[in-house]
Amino acid sequence: MSTQIQEQETEEQADEQPGEAVPAQQQRRMEQKREQAAEDDRQREAVESSLDGQETRTLKVFRYDPEVEGKKDPRFDEFVVPYRKGMTVLDALMWARDTYDSSLTFRHSCRQAICGSDALFINGSQRLGCKTQLSELSNPVRVEPLPHQEVVKDLVVDMQHFYDQMDAVEPFFKEEDVPDGLEEQRQSRENREKVKMSTRCIWCGACMSSCNIAAGDNEYLGPAAINKAYRFAMDEREGEALKQERLNILEQENGVWRCQTQFSCTNVCPKDIPLTEHIQELKREAVKNNLKFW
Amino acid sequence: MSQSYDRGLVEDFGRWRDFSAGMWAWVFHKFTGWVLIGYLFTHIAVLSTAIPAAGGTGGIYTTTLQGLEELVIVRILEVGLLAVAVFHILNGVRLLFVDLGVGLTAQDKSFYASLVLTGAIVVASVPTFLTGAF
Amino acid sequence: MADHYSSFSRHSTGWLLQRLTAVFLIGVLAFHFMLLHFVNHAYEITFMGTQARMQEPGYLLTMVAFLVTAAFHGINGVYNALVNQGLEGTQRVVVKYGLAIAGVLLVAQGIRVAMAMTGTTIL
Amino acid sequence: MHEHDVIVVGAGGAGLRAAIAAQEEGADVALVSKLHPVRSHTGAAEGGINAALRDGDSWEDHAYDTMKGSDYLGDAPAIETLCQDSPEETIQLEHWGMAFSRDDDGRVSQRPFGGLSFPRTTYAGAETGHHLLHTMYEQVVKRGIRVYDEHYVMQLAVTDHEDPEDRRCRGAVAYDIKTGEVNGFVANNGVILATGGPGQMYDHTTNAVANTGDGPAMAYRAGVPLEDMEFIQFHPTTLPSTGVLITEGVRGEGGILYNKEGERFMFEHGYANNVGELASRDVVARAELDEINAGRGFEDDYVLLDMRHLGEERITDRLENIIHLSEDFEGVNPLEEPMPVKPGQHYAMGGIETDENGETCISGLYAAGECACVSVHGGNRLGGNALPELIVFGARAGRHAAHREKGESQIKTGPSAKTEDGVVDTPVTPGEVRSDGNVAADGGSKTASDGGALLDAPANEVVNRAVERERARVERLMERDGTNHAEIRSDLQKTMTANVNVFREEEGLKQALRDIRDCRERYLDVAVSDPSRTFNTDLIHTIETRNLIDLAEALTLGALAREEFRGAHWRAEFQERRDEEWLKHTMVAWNEGRPELYFTDVILEGENKEYEPKIRSY
Ligand SMILES: Cc1cc2nc3c(=O)[nH]c(=O)nc-3n(C[C@H](O)[C@H](O)[C@H](O)COP(=O)(O)OP(=O)(O)OC[C@H]3O[C@@H](n4cnc5c(N)ncnc54)[C@H](O)[C@@H]3O)c2cc1C
Ligand code: HEM
Ligand code: SF4
Numbered sequence A: 001m002s003t004q005i006q007e008q009e010t011e012e013q014a015d016e017q018p019g020e021a022v023p024a025q026q027q028r029r030m031e032q033k034r035e036q037a038a039e040d041d042r043q044r045e046a047v048e049s050s051l052d053g054q055e056t057r058t059l060k061v062f063r064y065d066p067e068v069e070g071k072k073d074p075r076f077d078e079f080v081v082p083y084r085k086g087m088t089v090l091d092a093l094m095w096a097r098d099t100y101d102s103s104l105t106f107r108h109s110c111r112q113a114i115c116g117s118d119a120l121f122i123n124g125s126q127r128l129g130c131k132t133q134l135s136e137l138s139n140p141v142r143v144e145p146l147p148h149q150e151v152v153k154d155l156v157v158d159m160q161h162f163y164d165q166m167d168a169v170e171p172f173f174k175e176e177d178v179p180d181g182l183e184e185q186r187q188s189r190e191n192r193e194k195v196k197m198s199t200r201c202i203w204c205g206a207c208m209s210s211c212n213i214a215a216g217d218n219e220y221l222g223p224a225a226i227n228k229a230y231r232f233a234m235d236e237r238e239g240e241a242l243k244q245e246r247l248n249i250l251e252q253e254n255g256v257w258r259c260q261t262q263f264s265c266t267n268v269c270p271k272d273i274p275l276t277e278h279i280q281e282l283k284r285e286a287v288k289n290n291l292k293f294w
Numbered sequence B: 001m002s003q004s005y006d007r008g009l010v011e012d013f014g015r016w017r018d019f020s021a022g023m024w025a026w027v028f029h030k031f032t033g034w035v036l037i038g039y040l041f042t043h044i045a046v047l048s049t050a051i052p053a054a055g056g057t058g059g060i061y062t063t064t065l066q067g068l069e070e071l072v073i074v075r076i077l078e079v080g081l082l083a084v085a086v087f088h089i090l091n092g093v094r095l096l097f098v099d100l101g102v103g104l105t106a107q108d109k110s111f112y113a114s115l116v117l118t119g120a121i122v123v124a125s126v127p128t129f130l131t132g133a134f
Numbered sequence C: 001m002a003d004h005y006s007s008f009s010r011h012s013t014g015w016l017l018q019r020l021t022a023v024f025l026i027g028v029l030a031f032h033f034m035l036l037h038f039v040n041h042a043y044e045i046t047f048m049g050t051q052a053r054m055q056e057p058g059y060l061l062t063m064v065a066f067l068v069t070a071a072f073h074g075i076n077g078v079y080n081a082l083v084n085q086g087l088e089g090t091q092r093v094v095v096k097y098g099l100a101i102a103g104v105l106l107v108a109q110g111i112r113v114a115m116a117m118t119g120t121t122i123l
Numbered sequence D: 001m002h003e004h005d006v007i008v009v010g011a012g013g014a015g016l017r018a019a020i021a022a023q024e025e026g027a028d029v030a031l032v033s034k035l036h037p038v039r040s041h042t043g044a045a046e047g048g049i050n051a052a053l054r055d056g057d058s059w060e061d062h063a064y065d066t067m068k069g070s071d072y073l074g075d076a077p078a079i080e081t082l083c084q085d086s087p088e089e090t091i092q093l094e095h096w097g098m099a100f101s102r103d104d105d106g107r108v109s110q111r112p113f114g115g116l117s118f119p120r121t122t123y124a125g126a127e128t129g130h131h132l133l134h135t136m137y138e139q140v141v142k143r144g145i146r147v148y149d150e151h152y153v154m155q156l157a158v159t160d161h162e163d164p165e166d167r168r169c170r171g172a173v174a175y176d177i178k179t180g181e182v183n184g185f186v187a188n189n190g191v192i193l194a195t196g197g198p199g200q201m202y203d204h205t206t207n208a209v210a211n212t213g214d215g216p217a218m219a220y221r222a223g224v225p226l227e228d229m230e231f232i233q234f235h236p237t238t239l240p241s242t243g244v245l246i247t248e249g250v251r252g253e254g255g256i257l258y259n260k261e262g263e264r265f266m267f268e269h270g271y272a273n274n275v276g277e278l279a280s281r282d283v284v285a286r287a288e289l290d291e292i293n294a295g296r297g298f299e300d301d302y303v304l305l306d307m308r309h310l311g312e313e314r315i316t317d318r319l320e321n322i323i324h325l326s327e328d329f330e331g332v333n334p335l336e337e338p339m340p341v342k343p344g345q346h347y348a349m350g351g352i353e354t355d356e357n358g359e360t361c362i363s364g365l366y367a368a369g370e371c372a373c374v375s376v377h378g379g380n381r382l383g384g385n386a387l388p389e390l391i392v393f394g395a396r397a398g399r400h401a402a403h404r405e406k407g408e409s410q411i412k413t414g415p416s417a418k419t420e421d422g423v424v425d426t427p428v429t430p431g432e433v434r435s436d437g438n439v440a441a442d443g444g445s446k447t448a449s450d451g452g453a454l455l456d457a458p459a460n461e462v463v464n465r466a467v468e469r470e471r472a473r474v475e476r477l478m479e480r481d482g483t484n485h486a487e488i489r490s491d492l493q494k495t496m497t498a499n500v501n502v503f504r505e506e507e508g509l510k511q512a513l514r515d516i517r518d519c520r521e522r523y524l525d526v527a528v529s530d531p532s533r534t535f536n537t538d539l540i541h542t543i544e545t546r547n548l549i550d551l552a553e554a555l556t557l558g559a560l561a562r563e564e565f566r567g568a569h570w571r572a573e574f575q576e577r578r579d580e581e582w583l584k585h586t587m588v589a590w591n592e593g594r595p596e597l598y599f600t601d602v603i604l605e606g607e608n609k610e611y612e613p614k615i616r617s618y
């Protein structure tokens, strides 16, 4: 779409003071935004008062932005949102963003607990925003980014460490010796059942965030990565030698032994994966495995 | 993990309120474990009075121990020690079961059970422990 | 796989020993408490009584084993707890040997005490 | 500036498969995706993958079913390729460790699905898409393929030739969401678009929030025509508050739909006297809306789906996840209350016109997955046919872009395939609001505003120019004041749902065009109010909204033009399929800011047979 007039303006400006163009613009923008702020508040009051008489919920949302004056020091903002039956925390956040403050930042996509984007710290527990009904929570609802992870902005945390831990367990099927052509590998129903729960992980990071050990020790693989390794180690389609390789990874210093069976990972996992059970089973596998050579 | 600012400042509630059973069990087990090992060191130190006593009639040893036992505070600490030890044992047993993969789904209940049992045992032994202390 | 034949090179050893010592400790610790607080009362302890018990070789051995396992269990537990909190590098090495030495001293002193209790002084 | 042989935009099922294929051909590949790969919406697919694997089944049967399902608007070479390659690709997934459900003999399980003459839907529980997505991402990790996640691709870098068929795609421009940097990606061999569905055009959809049709919109503005956009599949049972899908299985097991009067309307109002609730998706969706429009819906919005009579035991055994979905996303326990449901947008059959190798008319530009239209689904997609499309055409596009597989294609693309001009009477002029030739500001056409047309310029020059433009666009959006995009998007979604939904009437479609026009005009002063460079989702959503407007318009133009009832496209004035006149693809091309409508032939000539259009009845 054409916005030529505006474009020319900026180009001229840039020509006049090439060096300072950016700061000048930024200043101008900041000024405008400040002026706007007062107006925004009025607007906000208007919206809030229009909710009078309706059932509402209050969100207390963590705000932080390293770049924006006033958000550099983290704070909590309150948003009043209209409530309807079936409303989730994510719905409420989206409503607040679209109505009050479009800079409210959080990850979300599927809205159905499958993409793993919106693990948040809601009323003191790690949960998926989209899978948490407001009706289950006490009001006001406190929404924070996942603990023990670096906050990028508002509710967005840096997931890189989580991904690195996942990658550390070689999270891929390694069996090379597969049948030719259209022949599939055979797998018993029981074996599929055994790995079933472990394959449901959506990489949301809730478990890792809830684990005090993972918080204290950055090197600990963490429940999700161990569960991922479990998924392959227990899959009979990968041969014994590969299982051995996987156990070798898990048995390291920062592998399964770090787990202190706190169970918080299992408690928060939105896909109900019995994480502690899987970790414990791997510990026993590792011990058995070593006793064999004794 | 490092944080570019202190998140604690903006958190108007302590996280501990939100701890679940498994986390409390972990915290208590840790605490009791440390108390026990600490006690083991002091215990051996106190008992060391047995060495000079070995030659004679054991006067120093007996007086030290009985002297300590006369102090109310020591008696109370002893009850505390019992509580700590009993909890550590019971929860230790719970953890051993968890390690064996038994009763994982009841882990929170078994933790509460350890707490309750600890309480009961401690209360039951108070008379024995405090006999003659006052 | 081929390059390890002994479980001692593995981190599973510490974990397993922690559990095994725990199992042993359940029994002895309970026994210890019963004996010294309920059967014999702590406030009535005298050197004589102690000596009488300690001169029983079975009891002496049990107590020494109690000491060794408890020391291992406790010190290994503390070390693990520290490592779990992210103790790294030199600090970790220092702590590791510090704790090991403390443990050895504890056990040594404990054995001296135990022997003294039987009536024989060593060192 | 990054440089790779093949740049894959989007890391859902199609993008991942393409990247793996290109890498296997020896190309240096990069995946650029606005979401981390495992967050792609492919993960939401439940049902399964159609593949003729067993004795008694054949690819020919699969092709026949697909052609019939498409209401004869699919192209035979595309359909046959899909059905021939699907078994191999599906087994490939198994060889990569995908956790398929198993039969007693240890082989992968298959189940029956609507419109299939053989139970060939290969599945992994009720979460086939999740497993497919994760399995392929694992292979990407294994191969060490470079992934630029949370990079939003804003524009393609294409040369300025007059005729789109002479243009070349040299790369793309992406916005690094975390840092706010705008970077160029030079593609030595090709760019593959795999950006998924455009469900966010509607306010009620089973699609993710990230499904905003960026790929088709970018390709469209670069000169690639959009094909058969008017064909949108609506699913009859989605939860009203979120659009979460309630599987057809509920009706399959005996679930009952009823209206506010307590009537079992599928029978009582004669929508499907024989099969009732089990009628095909479009029939049930239309029936539900009829009820709601006649005032017999609840809160004028939904009807109820009741499965309580099936008994708790049977429900937990076969439909357990439905209990969770309904409780988690609607707050309704289906064992105690009926579930509210209504039709929701589900799948776009149309998209970027490609041939069976995934190539578009612009050389070096490919598309695969839901964003593309090879045309395998024609007027209506069969359940279980989208996942095989991802892996089959993803792999082909990947291989082709790596320049190893240079087979001639049977499907002709681009304006030269035109067989007929299209005329449609629109109430407002569609396209750019101000047609002054400089549209670079919003994702740009071919016009070079700064220094003449780039024709045979080196790749990095073409990419650089695109980067400059996009930087300017970001600056402008960030610094000025104006409307927030959210209102515009919401109005667009509302008019699409009201007027270009399951029922389409001439007047409604015209109203939609007026409303879209209005959205375009308001978009002229759109501005981003979040001043931050860090993770500025406001900016991303603002750009996406522009893409939605372009696509919604193309879709509505197609819907207004197509005067018949075929597949998912229903017109009040023309309630019949009209093969003599309408057995043809609708194309909408962005001609320097003016959407141009034309038609191309449907290819019914298969490898060894000709498909005869028959009445589609089941
Ligand atoms: C609820 C549901 C159930 C379904 N069930 C089935 C089924 O049972 N069987 C079946 O065959 N089909 C099913 N489908 C359809 C099928 O799942 C989809 O058509 C298919 O998954 C689309 O895959 P894709 O790779 O094309 O796109 P997606 O998986 O949507 O991936 C799109 C990718 O593009 C990226 N992207 C988008 N825009 C940009 C941009 N501007 N810059 C950078 N990256 C971008 C995204 O980050 C994402 O990685 C279902 C669909 C839904 C919604
Ligand atoms: C009597 C029976 C005992 C049992 C069943 C028991 C059990 C356990 C178990 C299972 C652990 C490991 C926890 C884990 O790694 O997750 C542990 C840790 C520990 N134990 Fe014991 N223990 C017992 C006695 C003792 C004694 C007598 C001491 C003191 C000397 C002691 C000190 C410790 C310490 C310090 C830890 C580490 C705590 C931490 O994690 O910080 N325990 N115990
Ligand atoms: S294991 Fe559970 S909590 Fe952890 S990342 Fe996977 S789905 Fe999330």
Ligand code: F3S
Pocket: A210, A211, A212, A213, A214, A222, A223, A258, A259, A260, A261, A262, A263, A264, A265, A266, A275, A276, A279
């Ligand atoms: S919370 Fe942590 S300690 Fe173990 S059981 Fe889970 S990984």
Ligand code: FES
Pocket: A108, A109, A110, A111, A112, A113, A114, A115, A116, A117, A118, A119, A128, A129, A130, A131
């Ligand atoms: S939005 Fe996808 S998991 Fe919540």
